[in-house]
Amino acid sequence: xxxxxxxxxNAADTRESSATVARARAGDAEAWGDLYRDYAxxxxxxxxxxxxxxxxxxxxxxxxxxxxxDKLNQYDAxxxxxxxxxxxxxxxxxxxxxxxxxxxxxxxxxFETVPLxxxxxxxxxxxxERRTSEEVRKALDKLGARARxxxxxxxxxxxxxxxxxxxxxxxxxxxGVVLLRARHELRGALEGTGAMAAGGAR
Amino acid sequence: xxxxxxxxxxxxxxxxxxxxxxxxxxxxxxxxxxxxRARAMEVSNHTQxxxxxxxxxxxxxxxxxxxxxxxxxxxEPLPARIVTFQEKVHRSMQWIWMVTFGLAATAIYAMxxxxxxxxxxxxxxxxxxxxxxxxxxxxxxxxxxxxxxxLSLVEVLALVTIAGFAAFVLRKRFRRGSAxxxxxxxxxxxxxxxxxxxxxxxxKGQAVEVRKDEVIKGNVFLSGKRVxxxxxxxxxxxxxxxDIEIDGHITGDLISAGRTVWIRGQVDGNVRSAxxxxxxxxxxxxxxxxxxxxxxxxxxxxxxxxxxxxxxxVNIAGRLGRDVLFAGDRLxxxxxxxGSIDQKGSELEIGSSAQVDGAVRMEGEKEPVVSSGAKxxxxxxxxxxxxxxxxxxxxxxxxxxxxxxxxxxxxxxLFRVMPQFSLDATRAAESYGASIGLGxxxxxxxxxxxLIACVTFVGLFVGLSTFVLWLIALYAAQTVVGTVIGQWxxxxxxxxxxxxxxxxxGVVLIRAVTLIPHGGWIKLxxxxxxxxxxxxxxxxxxxxxxxVPPAYLPPPLAPGASAPAV
Numbered sequence: 145x146x147x148x149x150x151x152x153x154n155a156a157d158t159r160e161s162s163a164t165v166a167r168a169r170a171g172d173a174e175a176w177g178d179l180y181r182d183y184a185x186x187x188x189x190x191x192x193x194x195x196x197x198x199x200x201x202x203x204x205x206x207x208x209x210x211x212x213x214d215k216l217n218q219y220d221a222x223x224x225x226x227x228x229x230x231x232x233x234x235x236x237x238x239x240x241x242x243x244x245x246x247x248x249x250x251x252x253x254x255f256e257t258v259p260l261x262x263x264x265x266x267x268x269x270x271x272x273e274r275r276t277s278e279e280v281r282k283a284l285d286k287l288g289a290r291a292r293x294x295x296x297x298x299x300x301x302x303x304x305x306x307x308x309x310x311x312x313x314x315x316x317x318x319x320g321v322v323l324l325r326a327r328h329e330l331r332g333a334l335e336g337t338g339a340m341a342a343g344g345a346r
Numbered sequence: 347x348x349x350x351x352x353x354x355x356x357x358x359x360x361x362x363x364x365x366x367x368x369x370x371x372x373x374x375x376x377x378x379x380x381x382x383r384a385r386a387m388e389v390s391n392h393t394q395x396x397x398x399x400x401x402x403x404x405x406x407x408x409x410x411x412x413x414x415x416x417x418x419x420x421x422e423p424l425p426a427r428i429v430t431f432q433e434k435v436h437r438s439m440q441w442i443w444m445v446t447f448g449l450a451a452t453a454i455y456a457m458x459x460x461x462x463x464x465x466x467x468x469x470x471x472x473x474x475x476x477x478x479x480x481x482x483x484x485x486x487x488x489x490x491x492x493x494x495x496x497l498s499l500v501e502v503l504a505l506v507t508i509a510g511f512a513a514f515v516l517r518k519r520f521r522r523g524s525a526x527x528x529x530x531x532x533x534x535x536x537x538x539x540x541x542x543x544x545x546x547x548x549x550k551g552q553a554v555e556v557r558k559d560e561v562i563k564g565n566v567f568l569s570g571k572r573v574x575x576x577x578x579x580x581x582x583x584x585x586x587x588x589d590i591e592i593d594g595h596i597t598g599d600l601i602s603a604g605r606t607v608w609i610r611g612q613v614d615g616n617v618r619s620a621x622x623x624x625x626x627x628x629x630x631x632x633x634x635x636x637x638x639x640x641x642x643x644x645x646x647x648x649x650x651x652x653x654x655x656x657x658x659x660v661n662i663a664g665r666l667g668r669d670v671l672f673a674g675d676r677l678x679x680x681x682x683x684x685g686s687i688d689q690k691g692s693e694l695e696i697g698s699s700a701q702v703d704g705a706v707r708m709e710g711e712k713e714p715v716v717s718s719g720a721k722x723x724x725x726x727x728x729x730x731x732x733x734x735x736x737x738x739x740x741x742x743x744x745x746x747x748x749x750x751x752x753x754x755x756x757x758x759x760l761f762r763v764m765p766q767f768s769l770d771a772t773r774a775a776e777s778y779g780a781s782i783g784l785g786x787x788x789x790x791x792x793x794x795x796x797l798i799a800c801v802t803f804v805g806l807f808v809g810l811s812t813f814v815l816w817l818i819a820l821y822a823a824q825t826v827v828g829t830v831i832g833q834w835x836x837x838x839x840x841x842x843x844x845x846x847x848x849x850x851x852g853v854v855l856i857r858a859v860t861l862i863p864h865g866g867w868i869k870l871x872x873x874x875x876x877x878x879x880x881x882x883x884x885x886x887x888x889x890x891x892x893x894v895p896p897a898y899l900p901p902p903l904a905p906g907a908s909a910p911a912v
Contacts, residue, residue, distance in 0.1 A: 192422075265401035265402035269405040277416035284416070284417075305380060320374065
């Protein structure tokens with residue numbers, strides 16, 4: 145099954161899915177089943193990236209689809225369905241994480257300050273080049289909830305900065321900061337020591 | 347390419363003017379298209395000349411791509427729970443199908459008990475000549491008896507399940523439900539209608555006629571309050587109306603529904619009709635099959651074939667070429683019958699000018715009256731009607747086996763469709779007291795409630811669907827209890843097939859136990875217990891802490907809910 149990202153769907157897909165959405169809204173259970181089949185894999189993977197355990201991701205996927213089902217009439221059909229879907233998913237996962245206060249583990253409250261460390265370009269380049277997807281996924285697991293969520297929203301769901309700001313409840317101007325900090329955290333995790341910053345000067 | 351940059355070169359505390367190196371934030375925002383035009387130009391210009399910043403930019407871009415790739419990769423398969431949930435979402439509609447099936451089956455059952463069974467009971471004595479394959483298949487006793495005893499209310503569901511199962515299988519073939527609906531509808535139509543040949547002409551109106559000098563080649567559909575065929579139809583006539591009169595000539599069949607049908611002309615084929623009366627003054631080349639009140643063959647009329655009739659009265663004053671097969675009240679014969687007479691009914695009267703060339707068999711309440719002048723090939727064989735009870739089946743081992751298999755099949759479908767719920771129900775069944783207590787309540791309260799719903803404002807549909815769901819639960823009760831019993835014997839398991847195996851064992855045991863004398867009480871206990879367990883599981887499922895993730899899609903109980911709430 146291919147994973148679809150909202151930004152990467154072609155026009156035909158979008159047209160087709162909007163027709164399906166319209167039918168599902170009208171109460172066509174068959175269309176609803178189609179929507180699930182088309183989007184559940186992507187949403188599951190989204191949850192898998194954003195949430196700490198596989199079980200969480202499974203639960204969340206099902207909950208999200210139940211929410212979607214109830215809220216389908218709130219969906220603005222003039223906008224891409226998948227974007228809306230991801231927004232619901234993002235809100236759900238973020239709420240879930242907040243409820244559990246997972247973010248307390250690693251989250252610092254000063255996310256609005258720009259990271260002070262700066263990487264050495266060539267060292268960064270090498271670090272990135274040597275890493276496999278697998279390692280990146282492992283590193284993602286070690287990140288704080290906000291950092292992780294921000295990266296998932298941006299680089300998996302292809303959300304805009306506005307949407308990310310909305311989903312995470314931060315000001316639009318600080319989305320970049322959150323993302324950059326998240327990258328730093330990720331590099332630290334990839335290094336295993338957080339020594340990435342050492343390459344940079346203050 | 348990876349040139350190492352001089353230490354301290356990549357600092358970005360100043361919001362980089364052209365001369366200083368770019369800071370990382372600017373690079374990232376630049377790559378993500380978040381910089382305003384002027385700043386983006388600066389970044390772009392700077393990287394033209396500064397290889398260190400080019401490297402940084404490239405590294406950040408690579409990082410983005412690496413992130414996307416890492417997150418998009420499917421390193422693990424989609425969990426079964428998600429997939430089955432998906433099927434369940436997909437199947438949510440199939441519950442509507444099940445309900446539809448249930449309703450249809452109930453309707454068929456009601457029709458059967460209301461109309462077909464009374465006739466069929468009158469006919470059950472074998473011996474009707476093989477007038478048609480249909481009558482032989484359907485009405486000849488031995489073949490039918492098993493079905494008859496099966497059609498007690500609960501057993502109907504066995505058939506429904508199998509039909510539902512067939513629908514599941516069918517649905518794998520057709521992606522769209524409408525396709526299945528189409529198939530089912532056309533099947534239904536195929537059963538209820540004689541194959542409409544390439545129909546040509548359709549006439550509608552208050553009074554419709556085929557004029558005297560008119561010749562119609564091919565079939566014709568006529569409908570109106572009054573339908574008259576004065577001319578010639580070289581084909582079949584399908585007629586519907588209050589009064590249907592055939593004064594002309596029909597070379598094919600006459601298939602009609604109407605209050606009265608008069609045949610004064612000639613029909614070369616069969617007359618198949620439903621309505622109030624059919625009177626033949628003219629000529630019918632083949633047979634008459636009639637569902638209705640009266641068939642009369644006038645003294646001047648003749649029918650070359652036989653008469654098969656379900657209704658109240660047959661009156662033969664004219665000539666009939668072959669047999670009479672009659673299930674109904676009264677039969678009067680004062681004309682010629684070329685074949686035999688078989689009647690199941692109350693009265694038979696054979697007049698003085700009658701002639702019957704075949705045997706006369708009559709089963710009914712009253713002794714037939716035969717006039718002394720009547721010419722009969724053999725004396726009337728009269729069987730006094732005695733109510734007999736069909737005892738085939740429920741006691742016979744084969745039948746019990748079949749039913750047990752149907753139950754297991756039903757359970758299997760249930761477990762596959764709602765694994766989580768079946769697990770919950772089984773767990774609920776393990777709290778015996780609560781289950782049985784609730785079972786007593788639900789068992790008796792729900793039918794009453796649905797009856798009230800049927801007769802009051804809530805409406806027939808709600809009442810009927812509730813009742814059907816109740817019936818399904820009643821049926822499912824045995825599979826739930828079967829699972830518990832299976833678990834007593836084989837131990838617990840969470841594996842779905844393990845549970846299905848335990849369910850099968852338990853169901854077979856329950857079926858076996860209910861066969862012994864006084865098994866009825868055990869059955870009742872099983873039903874109460876299982877019913878209660880299902881209700882308990884449902885109750886728990888809809889308990890307020892709705893934040894608990896329901897691991898399956900909500901409930902068969904709300905078929906309408908499969909549509910998103912609007």
